[in-house]
Amino acid sequence: MNALDPDFILGHYNYWVSIVLIMIGLYTMIAKKNLIKKFIGLNIIETAIFLFYISLGDVDGGVAPILPKEGAETGAMLYANPLPSAMMLTAIVVTLCMTALALSFAVLIYRRYGTLDAGRLMEEL
Amino acid sequence: MTPITDHLPILVVMIPVIAAYITPLVGILLDRTVKGIAVAAVSVNLACSLLLTHRVLIHGPVSYNLSGVAPPLGIEFVADHLGAVLSLLISAITLIAIIYLQATIPDLGRKKTTIFYTLILLAAGATQGIVLTNDLFNLFVLIEILAIAMYGLVAIRADGKSLLAGYKYLLIGSAGSALILIGTGFLFISTGTLNMTLMGEILPDIIHSWTVLAGFALLIAGLSTKIGLFPLHIWMPDAYAHAPSITPVISTLALKAGLVALIRLVYVIFGPSLSGEAVPLPSVLALLGAVAIVICSIVALQQSDIRRMLAYSTGANTGCIVLGISLATSTGLEGAMLHMITHTVAKVCLFIAADALLIQAGIRMVEDFRGLADEMPYTMAGFSLGAISIIGIPLSGGFMSKIYVANAAIGAGLLIYAGVILFWTLLTALYFFRIFRLAYFEPSHRKHRLDEGKWHMILIVLLLGAASILLGFFVEIPMEMIRPAADTLLGGGL
Numbered sequence: 001m002n003a004l005d006p007d008f009i010l011g012h013y014n015y016w017v018s019i020v021l022i023m024i025g026l027y028t029m030i031a032k033k034n035l036i037k038k039f040i041g042l043n044i045i046e047t048a049i050f051l052f053y054i055s056l057g058d059v060d061g062g063v064a065p066i067l068p069k070e071g072a073e074t075g076a077m078l079y080a081n082p083l084p085s086a087m088m089l090t091a092i093v094v095t096l097c098m099t100a101l102a103l104s105f106a107v108l109i110y111r112r113y114g115t116l117d118a119g120r121l122m123e124e125l
Numbered sequence: 126m127t128p129i130t131d132h133l134p135i136l137v138v139m140i141p142v143i144a145a146y147i148t149p150l151v152g153i154l155l156d157r158t159v160k161g162i163a164v165a166a167v168s169v170n171l172a173c174s175l176l177l178t179h180r181v182l183i184h185g186p187v188s189y190n191l192s193g194v195a196p197p198l199g200i201e202f203v204a205d206h207l208g209a210v211l212s213l214l215i216s217a218i219t220l221i222a223i224i225y226l227q228a229t230i231p232d233l234g235r236k237k238t239t240i241f242y243t244l245i246l247l248a249a250g251a252t253q254g255i256v257l258t259n260d261l262f263n264l265f266v267l268i269e270i271l272a273i274a275m276y277g278l279v280a281i282r283a284d285g286k287s288l289l290a291g292y293k294y295l296l297i298g299s300a301g302s303a304l305i306l307i308g309t310g311f312l313f314i315s316t317g318t319l320n321m322t323l324m325g326e327i328l329p330d331i332i333h334s335w336t337v338l339a340g341f342a343l344l345i346a347g348l349s350t351k352i353g354l355f356p357l358h359i360w361m362p363d364a365y366a367h368a369p370s371i372t373p374v375i376s377t378l379a380l381k382a383g384l385v386a387l388i389r390l391v392y393v394i395f396g397p398s399l400s401g402e403a404v405p406l407p408s409v410l411a412l413l414g415a416v417a418i419v420i421c422s423i424v425a426l427q428q429s430d431i432r433r434m435l436a437y438s439t440g441a442n443t444g445c446i447v448l449g450i451s452l453a454t455s456t457g458l459e460g461a462m463l464h465m466i467t468h469t470v471a472k473v474c475l476f477i478a479a480d481a482l483l484i485q486a487g488i489r490m491v492e493d494f495r496g497l498a499d500e501m502p503y504t505m506a507g508f509s510l511g512a513i514s515i516i517g518i519p520l521s522g523g524f525m526s527k528i529y530v531a532n533a534a535i536g537a538g539l540l541i542y543a544g545v546i547l548f549w550t551l552l553t554a555l556y557f558f559r560i561f562r563l564a565y566f567e568p569s570h571r572k573h574r575l576d577e578g579k580w581h582m583i584l585i586v587l588l589l590g591a592a593s594i595l596l597g598f599f600v601e602i603p604m605e606m607i608r609p610a611a612d613t614l615l616g617g618g619l
Binding site: 029038042046049052084090091097105112125 | 262265266269273276277280283284285286288289290291292293295296299300302303306307310313314363367
């Protein structure tokens with residue numbers, strides 16, 4: 001398997017997308033001055049990780065891993081791996097908590113200092 | 126029906142977490158009962174940790190499958206010697222912190238009492254979980270629970286500076302968590318399992334895969350933010366300086382839990398594969414540890430705020446533990462684990478003493494220590510005992526653990542790291558002797574007499590100070606508990 005093979009590159013496009021998204025998120029976190037934008041960057045990274053995990057669990061032509069009814073034809077069925085999706089449900093909840101916490105911090109900081117500019121705020125610290 | 130003692134590993138984790146759910150509900154109606162619930166929960170937790178440690182010391186490691194589903198499918202908790210001893214340490218220190226907390230509450234405002242106890246209980250439960258879990262994704266979730274509790278504890282005052290320190294911690298910590306999550310994914314696709322022991326069995330065959338190496342690097346980088354390893358320690362000084370003073374105490378425990386996760390990552394998951402020298406991991410970690418020791422100590426020397434100084438000192442001590450872990454010899458690992466215990470006891474003593482000084486005398490800066498030994502002799506005595514252990518003056522607890530790590534470095538032929546530890550001891554002595562000189566040999570300029578405060582504050586400080594010294598005399602007691610842990614971890618083939 002050659003990493004420069006066009007089929008390899010195109011066949012794994014979902015992984016490439018998640019890498020690009022992680023880079024965009026990282027750039028946003030570092031380059032943007034606004035505290036909320038910084039956290040949006042982190043949210044982009046987290047979303048890219050969800051995409052990455054869901055891609056891991058997917059199987060070409062696989063169906064949702066739900067137990068079929070009694071007597072249904074099951075022999076030829078191909079299932080996606082349910083574990084990464086289950087893990088991501090947990091991770092989504094965790095990210096949601098972090099986002100809520102960060103936004104409430106940002107609201108309080110704005111009330112106190114009247115700005116969300118990281119450069120000016122870090123001088124206060 | 127199995128006896129309740131079979132469920133000890135999960136009880137140790139769930140008792141504080143369940144109490145953390147109850148406290149906000151009760152706290153709305155009856156503000157005063159919250160403290161009782163917290164003390165009761167942590168006491169029961171301490172009893173469970175004691176029973177668990179007793180069981181582990183007699184019968185060996187205990188494995189516990191959640192919901193009774195065996196490892197490849199289910200989540201496994203393993204209480205080995207390391208986990209059990211750390212769990213005992215965590216519940217004991219949390220109990221001390223919660224008892225001490227009464228002194229801080231008036232300073233913090235009555236309204237925050239319930240939130241404070243809830244967050245501490247949540248942090249305690251998550252920390253216990255991190256030292257006991259044997260499942261990589263479970264580890265991630267527990268680290269996040271701990272992180273949310275810690276961010277709350279840092280910013281609980283909700284004044285400007287503590288919020289900024291909290292936000293800084295939150296950004297760095299969340300980025301670290303994201304790295305841990307990606308790393309977990311990489312190892313999961315490579316091995317098809319999340320159980321650390323099973324991963325350790327599968328990895329030697331595929332250790333040369335870039336996916337595995339990248340996953341490992343991401344996990345180490347992510348954990349570094351959690352344990353405050355240089356250069357990712359930058360959240361620590363701000364968080365410690367502006368948070369209420371119990372936060373650094375709980376944070377000291379959280380850092381130790383992160384270090385346990387690092388030990389498991391290096392030895393349980395990658396241990397068997399490291400024998401082939403596929404990864405230059407030991408040398409990288411040792412270098413990071415040594416750099417952390419030197420730079421954090423030099424920066425600590427320049428601090429005028431006592432809490433910032435202690436935070437940088439913690440950064441240096443983390444470096445020492447990482448150095449001990451990286452040496453991959455039984456002496457090094459034992460030294461690292463012993464240093465986790467001695468440093469926790471001594472540093473918690475220092476933080477609590479610093480808090481007592483802040484509440485009773487309003488002391489924040491090193492300059493204010495002038496003549497303090499005459500006015501608050503007992504608190505200052507406790508502070509000095511803790512400082513002696515942190516410096517590593519012979520016969521104290523810190524001395525014994527530093528000697529173990531230095532010995533291991535010499536044993537591994539890395540004299541330079543033994544030199545680093547010696548240099549570090551000198552630097553630490555410098556910044557604590559500055560305080561000793563001001564406190565014991567300079568006259569006070571204060572107009573009014575200072576009061577030592579409530580007896581339980583003094584008692585806790587003196588008790589922790591004495592414990593940090595006595596650990597040096599009775600070093601065999603923790604060592605006997607730790608030694609089997611080092612043997613098991615290294616038995617993996619390193």
